[in-house]
Amino acid sequence: MGTSQSPRSAQVIDLDAMRQRQQAQKHLIRLAPELDGLEMVYRLAASPDIYYGMPILAWGLREDGNIVGLVPWMETLTACHDVNSQDNGYFIGYRDPETEEIFDTPPDHKYYELTAAADYFEYEACGEVTLIQQLPDTLGTHALCMNHPNAPWKMKPVYGWRLYSDGSIDALLADEEKATMSPILLGDKCLYSARAFHKSIYFFQRHIANRILEEDPATLEALAMMVVPSE
Known part of the structure; x- marks a missing residue:
């Protein structure tokens, strides 16, 4: 007589953990x-x-x-x-x-x-998110910043970018009223994290940003269709 075999146990796959590992890579x-x-x-x-x-x-x-x-x-x-x-x-x-x-x-x-x-x-990984690196922005990038759907937007030059230990990147903007030297450079105390202070941010190349600042009608029309402020 043949010997009976027990069914092979099912392998449980944690899809959420797998996605997190893939994202970490x-x-x-x-x-x-x-x-x-x-x-x-x-x-x-x-x-x-x-x-x-x-x-x-x-x-x-x-x-x-x-x-x-x-x-x-x-x-x-x-x-x-x-x-x-x-x-x-x-x-x-x-x-x-x-x-x-x-x-x-x-x-x-x-x-x-x-x-x-x-x-x-x-660097040695630790439990808290730490700053890994800073780069100056060399392209004249501008950030369109909005904090409320009905509030006026602001177009601000990006001075640099920060890379953190969790892989995230944030832009550095300036509070011009706190600037004490010109030009503004990385390390100046007037710089702040864009994500920490603005609810919605969109980045534009320098020539597009200047068209927005000049209120070019075609550019503003395209901007209105593209940018949807968060509620």
Whole structure:
């Protein structure tokens, strides 16, 4: 007679824990500024045959070892590969304006730069969120800040970016009334965390921000359709 076998016990999978592990692998652990003019190339669904270029602010090293280009995009500093919106744009690749070459992976020299820096500045993880790194903003990025749907918005220049130990990134804005020196630099006491003081924030390139400040009708119309303040 054959021997009976007990049913194989079911494996319980904690989906929430799995998602948290996958998200942790995407956490940024080191930043490097882009100083050679490399761009992100994207296109819009409304004009699929036209490619647009946007300067890259920085490169980031993720926990899983991957390198990503970073651009101020909508509400945060965004990995270029994550730009995938029907309304706002699709990521195509990276571009070197000097050679006009378009490539889909970050350049090797940024990988070596970031991994070497991460090894040198290796930090010990602790229970509380700590500041890891600060970078100046070199693109003239502006933040449109709103604290209430019916309150006036403010357009403020971004002076820098902070990377924290949980992988989050925050912009640094200035309280001009507290500024004691010019120009304003990282470390000045007049700088403050954008997320800590403003309920809704949208980031814009310098030329778009100036059109908004000049109250260009077409730009303001597009802005009204795109920006929806949080209640």
